[in-house]
Amino acid sequence: MRRAILLGLGGLMLAGAAPAFSGDPAAGRKVANMCRTCHGLDGFARIPIAPHIGGEPESYLQRQLRAFKSGARRHEMMTVVASGLSERQMDDVSAWYAAHKATASLPAGTDPANAPEACTACHGVDGIALFEDAPNLAGETNIYIDTQLKAFKRGKRTHEIMNGIAEAMSDEEIRAAADWYASVEFKVDAATK
């Protein structure tokens, strides 16, 4: 049975029990050729303005791609990218990136007690998400995190939890939280390419 699942995933090697993806990671691997210049084939970002997406929850990736496609989330590049993707491709490529494993470690000498307390319940101390719907923040460029928080604060990006949280933050608090998560050492262990 396990074997059958692995074959079904196109030979993807997954640690432990294979999680069920709604998309097909092997088909998603081909779609990812359109993403690799910015997000890498394994979801470790290749340009500072793009976030790491390797090892994110599949549901988060799907939701963001649909938000770009519908216009609910807007971005100069991603709006163009998502507008060209079918529903099927969005699910497949989300499954591909979700199949990788993200790991994070605090830099030597960092005291975990200094993590931004208001965020850790969902985004973890090290930026690996603990909350079902939340993304990883580990190792993202500080300006990416800063930009997203300001987008939540100004209502350019909407989410029932994050809008309220960001509205209560000053620009300096935003930058401090961004610096914390950006300083985390982040790694993506690739599924077999």
Next chain:
Amino acid sequence: MKQIIALAVAASFFAGGAFAQSGQVPDNLEKLSGFKTTGVTEFTFIEQGGDYAVGIEKTLERISLPDGFKIELYAVVPDARHMAVGPQGIVTFVGTRKDKVWSVTDRNKDRVADEVKDFAPSLTFSIPNGPCFSKDGFLYIAEQNRVLLFPAAEFFYESPDVAAFNLVAKGDLIPPDEESFNHTARVCRIGPDGKIYISLGQPFNVAPADKLDLYNKWGIGGMIRLNLDGTGREVYTYGIRNSVGHDFHPATGELWFTDNQVDGMGDDIPPGELNRQTAAGQNFGHPWYGGGDTRTNEYKGEEPPADTVMPVVATVAHAADLGMHFYTGRMFPEKYKHAIFSAQHGSWNRTTPVGARVMVTFIDDQGNAAIEPFAEGWLDEATGEYLGRPVDVAQLPDGSILVSDDLAGALYRISYTK
């Protein structure tokens, strides 16, 4: 140390889960403007040589150049973007799209840098992409929403505390609500008129109609210029989508600039652009034109400004023409005098990738320009993978040129021997 400040501040903000308004990141700019020390003493040094450098050198073996030219690794510089070579030839400053500016020093003058460390580590930078120098040694750094100036930076950079002042204070370059991360790699240059020229990309693929008045007022989707004391700001150029490289012709003094064009219209349109501006206030056609004379779908039915200036050179679509430099050195053969060296970062949305190379543009007496590849090989055509992505070109005092690469995180030096 900066880390520690940030962490301590974060701790006080988030204590008890409430966001106390009291905690402020210490504004070290105030201290530095008053020539006070900030207490920050530590630099981040980047290792030169080692395995990482060996990997880059291997890529450089693939790069083809015209006869007589050679390319070598000059420095390992993470996220290297636009460069400013000090007028004394002591140090080269390199911007990033993150939060660091690097200082690159070749102490023993063997044409390979031997020290790379962060500049002004006590300051908090945001997208400090664009450094530029005035002839008298003032360094300017254009960020997302601020422009700082550093007098005699070439002499003071050895200390973590350098005198620093606002040219344009934080929040005054553009309205903070218009800030973005993309199209925010600002470039600055000092013109022959002694003013500073700063490009301001607009953040959309095609600028929407309801933003145009606001953008034109601020020079977003354009180029602004101001005096070196911060006065006299005006919009110099309109109708740009996202320019990430400009320079002044050494003989005519005219402003030339690259512009990145609209995505999502197909593999082969619209073309990228190299533009020449002959008078203040000219309009270069965005958002009516998506690049060259290709009209955008969004503005198809509308009348473009009558005086729209078309590009001098239409470059291959989506190659992402970025930094450019007019060659004035004496090392290269005569035909390169006043030619433009420019970098193509490489496409991200073309079926067959193009770019990731250094181009050269020759301009004849009539002002006609012809572009051709100069250094190429960073694109692995078999796999479609980039091994490097050139960003900017600068000239060293000996007439060799530096090329920055933000994917490999490096500066290369290209020299010529007969």
